[in-house]
Amino acid sequence: MANRPHPAAPSKVFSRSSFPEYQRILAILRTETVGGALLLAATVAALVWANSPVADGYFALREVKIGYAPWNLELSLGHWASDGLLAVFFFIAGLELKREFVAGELRKPAKAIVPVAAAVGGVVLPALIYVVVNLGAGAETLKGWAIPTATDIAFALAVLAVINTHLPAALRTFLLTLAVVDDLIAIGIIAFFYSSGLEPLMLLAALVPLALFAFLVQKRVRSWYVLLPLAAATWAFVHASGIHATVAGVLLGFAVPVVASGKKGEPAAGLAESFEHRLRPFSAGxxxxVFAFFSAGVALGGAEGLGAALRDPVAIGIILALVAGKTAGVFGTTFLVTKTTRARLDDGLAWIDVAGLAMLAGVGFTVSLLIAELGFGSGSPHDDHAKVAILAGSLAAAVLAAVVLRTRNRHYRNLAREEERDDDGDGVPDVFTRA
Structure with a gap:
C-alpha cells in the first residue's frame, strides 16, 4: 500500500518564535515602554497647562508660526509637530512594516493571516460602531469615523510593562505585529480619506528626491548629509501636494533595504535596522x-465642561468604539480565523489571554489624535471633544486590560521561571531548543 502523505500540521497562533526574534521583540518593548512613559508625561503636562490659570500661554505657544511662507511651509508649532515630527514616527513605522514583511513574522502567510485579520477586524468594527452612533448627528460628525481605529503601540506596551512581564512573549509579539499592520491601515486611511486639494505636479516632483533617496540607500549609502536633504525635499513636496506629509515618512521607510547585501566590510545589520536603531530614540523620546504635548492640550472647563464633552455623539462613538469595538473586533476575528482555517491557538494559551490582549488594542492615542485634527480641524469643538474621548476611552481600555492580564500573570509566573532555565549552559534557554 502506498504511503499516504501526512496532512500539513496546523499553524499555531501565538506560538513561540525563535530566540533571536524573541530577543529583538524584547529590545523593542524596552524602547517603546520608555517612549510610552514620556508620551504619558507630555500628555499630562499639556492637560495641566491647558487647564491652568496661565492656559493662554499654552495655546499662544501652539499657534506660534515659523517657516518659509512662499513654499507653504510657514506653519504653527502644532502643525510642525503633527506634519513634521510625526513624519519621523511614520518613517520608523515604514521601516518596521518592511522588516516584518521581508524578514519578520509577516513573511510567513500561515503566521501572518491571524494578526493581519485581527488588525482588519480591529479597524472595521470600531469604525462601524462610531458611524452607527453618529448617523443622526449630522455629516460633520461622520468625519471622525477613523479616529478609534488606531492602536497606540507605545502606550499599549507601557501598560504591559506596568502589568508585569510574566505574560508569554508570544502575546507581545502578536500585539506588536497587529500594531504594525494597524499602522499600515492607518497610513492608507490618512492618504486616501484625509488628504485634500491634491496637486499632481507637486506629487510628481516628490518622486525625484524619493527616487534618488531609494537609489542611494540601495547602494548602502549611510551618509546623513546626503540622505537627509533628499528626505526633507520629499517631505516638502508631499506636504505641498495635499497628501498628508507623514505619508512621505512611510514611503522613505519602504525604500530602505532590510537585508544586508553581504558585501565585505558591510555591517551585519541591514540598513533598515541601522536607521531604526539610530532614529527610534529621537522618535520615541x-x-x-512633543506631538502629544501640542495635541493633547484641551481646555476641559471643569466638571460641567467635561460632562458636555462626553455627551457629544463624537465622544460617545469614540469611547464605545475603542473599548467595545476594538475588543470585539480583534478577539472575534482571531476566534473566527482559528475556527475556519488550519490556524489554532497555541496549547499553552487560553482565550482569556487573547481577550486581554484585544482589550489592550483599544489604547489609541498618537494616530487617533492626528486623525481627529485632520477630520475636524485643530481647536474645533468636535476636535476637543474627540481628544477627551480618546483619553477617556484609552484609559478605560487600559484599565480593563490590566485587570484581565494581571490575573493571568499569576498563572504564568511559575511557567516563566521554568522557561528561564538553561541546564545545558549553551546560553540559550532550554525552551527554545527543546524538541
Whole structure:
C-alpha cells in the first residue's frame, strides 16, 4: 500500500518564535515602554497647562508660526509637530512594516493571516460602531469615523510593562505585529480619506528626491548629509501636494533595504535596522512626546465642561468604539480565523489571554489624535471633544486590560521561571531548543 502523505500540521497562533526574534521583540518593548512613559508625561503636562490659570500661554505657544511662507511651509508649532515630527514616527513605522514583511513574522502567510485579520477586524468594527452612533448627528460628525481605529503601540506596551512581564512573549509579539499592520491601515486611511486639494505636479516632483533617496540607500549609502536633504525635499513636496506629509515618512521607510547585501566590510545589520536603531530614540523620546504635548492640550472647563464633552455623539462613538469595538473586533476575528482555517491557538494559551490582549488594542492615542485634527480641524469643538474621548476611552481600555492580564500573570509566573532555565549552559534557554 502506498504511503499516504501526512496532512500539513496546523499553524499555531501565538506560538513561540525563535530566540533571536524573541530577543529583538524584547529590545523593542524596552524602547517603546520608555517612549510610552514620556508620551504619558507630555500628555499630562499639556492637560495641566491647558487647564491652568496661565492656559493662554499654552495655546499662544501652539499657534506660534515659523517657516518659509512662499513654499507653504510657514506653519504653527502644532502643525510642525503633527506634519513634521510625526513624519519621523511614520518613517520608523515604514521601516518596521518592511522588516516584518521581508524578514519578520509577516513573511510567513500561515503566521501572518491571524494578526493581519485581527488588525482588519480591529479597524472595521470600531469604525462601524462610531458611524452607527453618529448617523443622526449630522455629516460633520461622520468625519471622525477613523479616529478609534488606531492602536497606540507605545502606550499599549507601557501598560504591559506596568502589568508585569510574566505574560508569554508570544502575546507581545502578536500585539506588536497587529500594531504594525494597524499602522499600515492607518497610513492608507490618512492618504486616501484625509488628504485634500491634491496637486499632481507637486506629487510628481516628490518622486525625484524619493527616487534618488531609494537609489542611494540601495547602494548602502549611510551618509546623513546626503540622505537627509533628499528626505526633507520629499517631505516638502508631499506636504505641498495635499497628501498628508507623514505619508512621505512611510514611503522613505519602504525604500530602505532590510537585508544586508553581504558585501565585505558591510555591517551585519541591514540598513533598515541601522536607521531604526539610530532614529527610534529621537522618535520615541522627542518627536512623539512633543506631538502629544501640542495635541493633547484641551481646555476641559471643569466638571460641567467635561460632562458636555462626553455627551457629544463624537465622544460617545469614540469611547464605545475603542473599548467595545476594538475588543470585539480583534478577539472575534482571531476566534473566527482559528475556527475556519488550519490556524489554532497555541496549547499553552487560553482565550482569556487573547481577550486581554484585544482589550489592550483599544489604547489609541498618537494616530487617533492626528486623525481627529485632520477630520475636524485643530481647536474645533468636535476636535476637543474627540481628544477627551480618546483619553477617556484609552484609559478605560487600559484599565480593563490590566485587570484581565494581571490575573493571568499569576498563572504564568511559575511557567516563566521554568522557561528561564538553561541546564545545558549553551546560553540559550532550554525552551527554545527543546524538541
Amino acid at each position: 522627542f518627536a512623539v512626546p
